[in-house]
Amino acid sequence: MWMKQHWICYLIGVFCWLDKATIGAILDSRCYLEGGGSAESFLATEDLAVGSIIGKLRINGDPNAETGDISLSLREKVAPVEILAGSKDLALSVELDKEGVRGPSSIYVNVICIRRHSTDPSFVIPVNVRVTDVNDNAPQWIGTPYTLTLSEVTVPGTRILQGARAEDADQPGPFSTVEYQVLPGPYAEFVQFLNPLEGTLVLKKALDYEQLQNFTVKLRAQDQGTPARHSDTLLRVVITDADDQNPKFQRESYSAELPNDGRPGELRMRPEPLKAVDQDEGICAPIQYTIVQSQDAKYFRIHPHNGQITLLTPIGYGEIAHGATLVVKATQIDNPDRYALTTVQLTRPGSHSDLSTLSFVQKRFVMRIREDTAVGNRILALPTNKPGKHLKYTIADPVNSQFFSVGSLGELVLAKPLDYEKMTKHEFQVQATDGMTNSTAELTLEVIDVNDWEPRFRETHYEFMVPKSSLQSRTDTFEGVLIGKVEAADGDRNDKLELSLRGQHAGLFEIDATGNIYMRPEQLQGLNESTVHLIAIATDTGVPPRSTSVPVSVTMEGLTLAQSGWNSNMLGMFGMIVGLFLMIIMALSCYIVRSKKQGKSSASALGIGRNRVHSQAHSSVSSANLVTHEKLAGNGNGASVTSGGVSVLHMKHGGNITMANPMNNGLHHVASGASSSMALGSSAALLERERERERERERERQRESYAATVRSIVSRASANGQLYEEDEIEHDSLQTSTTTPENNNRKVAAPGATAGGGGVTTITTSSSANAGGQSNLLSATDAMGSSENNLTVYF
Incomplete structure (x- = not known):
């Protein structure tokens, strides 16, 4: 007790x-994180100054050097951060750079926390510092400075520079999105960028080599940060002379006197020798002189290079009595379309040429003229037989008289800008008079079309709203949704417009030739924005092509809400799947635990029966003296116990043996037919049926294991000669043992047996012999420990 x-x-x-x-x-x-977790995370901008506090570690405990209860340190010997002494503050020790050029773009260190006055091991807490981008880099121009060489005949609207670009080292986003512009200043009106987001430069104003040979403008590349960063560069444009001007005589008219005797020879020009030069100074093309065919031209010849006029044949006094007028043409050798005309008035001494009838050298003049010819330019010379005389010229047509005027010396001048789209040809008559006689000439001027109109949109900004119903009704179809229409026009008569869309999400939209914009709803799954910004570009088919752009904003009504609802549904479905998965895991866990317990209980279960055991000597192998059985086969004298089809032994005198196996941590009585059952409240019916079948299979395995164990024990006992038959039971030493006190039958195993076998199995045998006395079997035999199944058996 x-x-x-x-x-x-x-x-x-x-x-x-x-x-x-x-x-x-x-x-x-101590050393645990406040609020749970196993790691710390901080955010730091890349412009954070060295020595600044990144954040405070949320570690339980006081790191004070004198009164604290924890110690904090870094595992890394060289780290970009440090822990301030006696505090939890994490400070920056090196410069940060999101681009990884001047410093690290991220930080990962390990903080070691040690509990003071304790033998507990230290704690390692990972700390991650994410570096966020700031607008610390300005765009940098590539391949600067830029130098262009342009011909003076380059038409305004021509793309003169493509591929000019600047790169921003900041992370993708507004900090690295570059916009281009031409800074105000001298000559800034000559060029402009086609689009702020593209480095394409176009000519805005016509060039003239004779007025300007070169100029320089300043270009700027600027990002979209706040405040914005920028960088500037220079663009130098060198203008080359082009063959855009006709040759010009140094005098508007010349005169010469025929010899009195009419002998052939060179004529002396007045007021100076006849000469014409190319007005394109950069080209200065060589000039060739000819005499325009007329009635009197057959008498004369002109030198093609120096313009010297010579009388070829002798003329009588009656010939050319009133003089003659020659029209001399100066033509560029490299371009026959460039020429100039002048008149040479020939007189004979003593004649009165002024009394001759006024007439034009040609009755019909035909010429082609570009519609962008500047007002005030000299278009054509209308020579008469009275050069140098101030005549009066009149254009009778009231419409054409607004476009043209004729000077007193017969030069036709443009008075009003031409427009090919309104009038492609000008036909009219010019009348000249000297006060005594009149003369008329017909003029035909054909206007050459020039792409001088840029496309124009009706609105400066288009905004469209896509209803939620349109997005939901056609999500699964391939039919585009019409979201709106942009309208553009071109002032040039024969030009056609081509419309296109630009922007980050331009691939989600389409635009046709009429300006209708369509959207594909099935392509919106990856779109995270409810408003899309595009650029509509209209380009004409003129030479050179001109284009213009306008911003377009498309708002998808309810797109964000629809996406959030979809995410909620998916989250709910995911939660249901996780819950079901957890229930299955719990059911399987309970089933496995129960199966293990039943296996252990069945494997160690012992029944009550009658056995015949005889021990003549102590054996070193305890299993030789161990007899186990499964159930009681009979209750009378001479009953036998059978397990797995093997007859184990006979016991003549009735007796009871009880065995307990600690492997099951309890008793399992097979004879009573009681079985323990563990209820699984959360298990499904299907799992319950499967467990029932598994229990049947487990019981079958236990029976086979039990039979094998009994056979092993019996074979060992037989080998040692310690198992007797029924006829030898009368000489069994157990029956002749002396009677011991009653309390010895309740003797328990010594505590020392527990350490060797891992558990204690107590077997109490109560004998009902004819003598009526109780035998103390525990005192009659020595304790023998069994190494099988961790049992210690006493007989």
Whole structure:
């Protein structure tokens, strides 16, 4: 009794010590993170100054050097951060750079936390510092400075520079999106960027080599940060002279006197020798002179290079009595379309040429003229037979008289800008008079079309709203949704417009030739914006092509809400799947635990039966003296126990043997037919049926294992000669043992047996012999420990 109380007190003390240790461990939360978790994370901008505090570590405990209860340090010897002494503040020790050029783009360190006045091991807490981007880089021009060489005949609207670009080292986004512009200043009106987001430069104003040979403008590349960063560069344009002007005589008219005797020879020009030069100074093409065919031209010849006129044949006094007028043409050798005309008035001494009838050198003049010819330019010379005389010229047509005028010396001048789209040809008559006689000439001027109109949109900004119903009704179809229409026109008569869309999400939209914009709803799954910004560009088919752009904003009504609802549904479905998965795991866990317990219980179960055991000597192998059985086969004398089809032994005198196996931590009585059952409240019916079949298979395995165990024990006992048949039972030493006190039948195994076998199995045998006395079997035999199944058996 005293021993039993002693063990109870001992167990209570052990439980109290374990409970105190557990509570103390739970209450000691030093070095744990506040709010749970196993790692710390911070955000730091890349412009954070060295020495600044990144954040405070959320670690339980006081790191004060004198009164604190924890110590904090970094595992890394060289780290870009440091922990301030006596605090939890994490400070920056090196410069950060999101681009990774001047410093690290991210930080990952390990903080070691040690509990003071404790033998607990240290804690390692990972700390991750994410570096966020700031607008710390300005765009940088590539391949600067830029130099262009342009011909003066380059038409305004021509793309003169493509591929000019600047790169921003910041992360993708507004900080690295570059916009281009021409800074205001001298000559800034000559060029402009086709689009702020593209480095394509176009000519805005016509060039003239004779007025300007070169100029320089300043270009700027600027990002979209706040405040924005920019960089500037220079563009130098060198203008080359082009063959855009006709040759020009130094005098508008010349005169010469024929020899009195009419002999052939060179004529002397007045007021100076006849000469024409190319007005394109950069080209200065060589000039060739010819005499325009007329009635009097057959008498004369002109030198093609120096313009010297010579009389070829002798003329009588009656010939050319009133003089003659020659029209001299100066033509560029490299371009026959460039020429100039002048007149040479020939007189004979003593003649009165002024009394001759006024007439034009040609009755019909035909010429082609570009529609962008500047007002005030001299278009054509209308020579008469009275050069140098101030005549009066009149254009009778009231419409054409607004476009043209004729000077007193016969030069046709443009008075009003031409427009090919309104009038492609000008036909009219010019009348000249000297006060005494009149003369008329017909003029035909064909206008050459020039792409001088840029496309124009009706609106400066288009905004469209896509209803939610349109997005939902056609999500699964391939039919585009019409979201709106942009309207553009071109002032040039024969030009056609081509419309296109630009922008980050331009691939989600289409635009046709009429300006209708369509959207494909099936392509919106990856779109995270409810408003899309595009640029509509209209380009004409003129030479050179001109284009213009306008911003377009498309708002998808309910797109964000639809996406959030979809995410909620998916989240709910995911939660259901996780819940079902957890239930299955719990059911399987319970099933596995129950199966293991049943396996252990069945494997260690012992029945009540009658056995015949005889021990003549102590054996070193305890399993030789161990007899186990499954169930009681009979209750009378001479009953036999059979397991797995093997007859084990016979016992003549009725007796009961009870065996307990600690592997099951309890008793399993096969004879009583009681079985323990563990209820699984959360298991499904299907799992219950499967477990029932599994239990049947487990019981079958237990029977086979039990039979094998019995066969092994019997074979070992037979080998040692310690198993007797029924006829030898009368000489069994167990029957002749002396009677011992009654309390010996309740003797238990010594505590020392527990350490060797891992558990104690107590077998109590009660004999009902004819003598009526009780035998103390425990005192008659020595304790023998069994190494099989961790059992210690006493006979």
